[in-house]
Amino acid sequence: MILVDYREGSKDLCGYFARMGVDHEKxxxxxxxxxxxxxxxxxxxxxxxxxxxxxDMLNSMQSGRMMSxxxxxxxxxxxxxxxxxxxxxxxxxNGMLEMDWADxxxxxxxxxxxxxxxxxxxxxxxYSSMESYIIGLQARAGVHIAKTANRSxxxxxxxxxxxxxxxxxxxxxxxxxxxxxxLEAALFSEPSQVTRTAGSFPNMGKGRAMAASKHFGSVKxxxxxxxxxxxxxxxxxxxxxxxxxxxIEEVVE
Numbered sequence: 244m245i246l247v248d249y250r251e252g253s254k255d256l257c258g259y260f261a262r263m264g265v266d267h268e269k270x271x272x273x274x275x276x277x278x279x280x281x282x283x284x285x286x287x288x289x290x291x292x293x294x295x296x297x298x299d300m301l302n303s304m305q306s307g308r309m310m311s312x313x314x315x316x317x318x319x320x321x322x323x324x325x326x327x328x329x330x331x332x333x334x335x336x337n338g339m340l341e342m343d344w345a346d347x348x349x350x351x352x353x354x355x356x357x358x359x360x361x362x363x364x365x366x367x368x369x370y371s372s373m374e375s376y377i378i379g380l381q382a383r384a385g386v387h388i389a390k391t392a393n394r395s396x397x398x399x400x401x402x403x404x405x406x407x408x409x410x411x412x413x414x415x416x417x418x419x420x421x422x423x424x425x426l427e428a429a430l431f432s433e434p435s436q437v438t439r440t441a442g443s444f445p446n447m448g449k450g451r452a453m454a455a456s457k458h459f460g461s462v463k464x465x466x467x468x469x470x471x472x473x474x475x476x477x478x479x480x481x482x483x484x485x486x487x488x489x490x491i492e493e494v495v496e
Contacts, residue, residue: 281409
């Protein structure tokens with residue numbers, strides 16, 4: 244199931260998913276534009292996708308809004324992607340970032356205007372500024388980045404690339420096993436009872452489970468914790484915390 248935010252800028256993806264025959268529904272998402280459930284190394288995982296047009300990406304960079312969005316994605320999801328939608332390039336003469344006129348001004352009657360600088364406020368931005376920012380997001384913040392040319396490709400990538408990858412059982416992925424740090428950690432450390440219990444809760448995973456074992460002194464303390472207590476753990480946001488408390492209540496009842 245793919246959840247799509249019901250607001251403008253996201254909801255039109257539903258039409259593409261419907262034509263593909265992909266199971267989806269509109270939802271009031273507080274974080275991200277698209278949310279998927281999948282399979283990770285330690286069981287179920289939650290995957291978030293934040294979609295930005297090139298212009299929205301540039302505006303978010305300038306305003307600082309991007310970093311607050313990234314922090315929310317990191318808190319809510321086990322895996323998350325920033326997807327940049329639109330085709331852009333450096334001007335071959337001055338290196339400024341430019342796009343096709345029709346992509347910048349889709350309602351304009353001007354035809355075949357060609358490539359032009361992308362305005363951010365009253366000025367344009369260098370291509371290197373955009374790419375350096377993206378490199379920083381990946382190298383310093385650990386953000387996964389995807390790029391698509393248009394909305395149709397975005398829908399296809401989410402459903403048939405990202406979705407298909409995480410639909411597969413983790414043990415059946417045969418590539419990059421030598422980089423599987425989760426396997427390495429499992430081989431060289433024996434998880435505690437608190438860690439194993441935390442890892443059995445929805446969307447926790449090994450990393451969050453280990454953080455929970457450091458936060459709570461015992462399984463009893465963990466079971467009696469409120470959603471607010473769970474939110475004190477790195478990587479556990481409101482949605483995950485409430486799901487954990489709900490799961491515990493169902494078992495106790």
